[in-house]
Amino acid sequence: MHRPAGRRGDPMEQAQLPDCYRHPGKETGVRCTRCERPICSACMVDAAVGFQCPECVRGGSGTGHSPTANQPRTIAGGRITAGHPHLVTHVLIGANLLVFLFGLLNPLFLDETMLIGLAFDPDLGRVVGVADGEWYRLVTSMFLHQEIWHIAGNMLLLWLLGGTLEAELGRARYVALYLLSGLAGSAFTYLIAAENQPSLGASGALYGLLGATVVLVRRLNQDLRPIMALVVLNLVITFAREGIAWEAHIGGLIAGVIIAYAMVNGPRERRALLQGSACALVLGLTLVTVVLRTVALS
Known part of the structure; x- marks a missing residue:
């Protein structure tokens, strides 16, 4: 790539x-x-x-x-940094693994940080959820995993996609893509899923990377078939298996496509404006979605 x-x-x-x-x-x-x-x-x-x-x-x-x-500069206008080319990807993988291990040692940690709209948690003995003012759950849930197969699959996908995107976009743009895609996935889950349905995982951010990779491969005039096959495979798994928060996947995928398209397309002299506008648009829609859902649940 x-x-x-x-x-x-x-x-x-x-x-x-x-x-x-x-x-x-x-x-x-x-x-x-x-x-x-x-x-x-x-x-x-x-x-x-x-x-x-x-x-x-x-x-x-x-x-x-x-x-x-x-x-x-990278194709997106980011600065090409010397040293470790996949530093951010390795940091993200390490952060997810550390949070996973901490969750294994502290079971209540998941109850306190997973994404949930509004519900009474018998383990914590109180009402919890984003609608109760715990907005941090939109972010913390992006780094949570319960089963070993869950984190193993997500980290493998992050390893496969993250390094190339980090090199092609630059570190700052790559971090923005990852976090905004994850937030969009969390917001869409909060909007669509049942208010007492908990969810967790890095899938929203990773589907954002999937969408961004499709855009990048097309921009570089490379063969789209391998990455499209990977997208289709993941979507089939998303809707074929029970217990998967498909809302996070779709929200992250859409956000990743929008952000990546703005990052690698458009005239060079207006590239920064286009990129900033796309990120602001995704963040703005995310915040509006969260506020509207919160009002509806209040």
């Missing part, structure tokens, strides 16, 4: 590929990850993510931009 590939298809599709900006008449499906100009194999310079054109590698001489503005 780090290396953009040209489109595969009939000759008519091939004819629509752009020409290399340095070699007119030479078609290519690869673009510089910093300036996004089309570049042919003779102009490609290996970078941490994808390829860069010779001018960007030289620091932008002759482009009219400052050296700071031409620092290596």
Whole structure:
């Protein structure tokens, strides 16, 4: 996923590929990850993510931009950081595992932090839920798991998808995608599920990563079939098995697609505005959903 590939298809599709900006008449499906100009194999310079054109590698001489503005960037405009390329993904996996172990040692911890609309908890001896003012449950539930198979499956999916998305989007955008998708999944569950139905798990955030991966693969002109097969498989499991909070999956998936589309598409000069607007839109809809549901349950 780090290396953009040209489109595969009939000759008519091939004819629509752009020409290399340095070699007119030479078609290519690869673009510089910093300036996004089309570049042919003779102009490609290996970078941490994808390829860069010779001018960007030289620091932008002759482009009219400052050296700071031409620092290596991801396809989404994020800064390419040195060192551990999958640091955030490993931190997220570690956080989920630590919370899982803490929950095994402290059973009441799950009752105090899982997502629930409004209900009387006999273990805690009181009314609990988001509608009772415990809004933190929308976030804490994203890191909770009860069964070993549950956390094992979710962390495997995070490992498979997270590293590539982190490298392609940049750490800050990747964290925003993960957290906002998880929150959207929690909010949609809070809205649709029965008020006394508890739910927990990182699935909302992970379905956001699934949706984002579909958008990214399409943006890089790569084969969509493997990731679409994975999406379909997960959706089949979601609706075929009982006891799965499908609301979190769908909410996270929709949020991930919206955020990722804004992050990897649009004109470069307006990219930051588009990305910020998409994140604000998802967060705003999430908050409105939570407030409306809370009012309805009050």
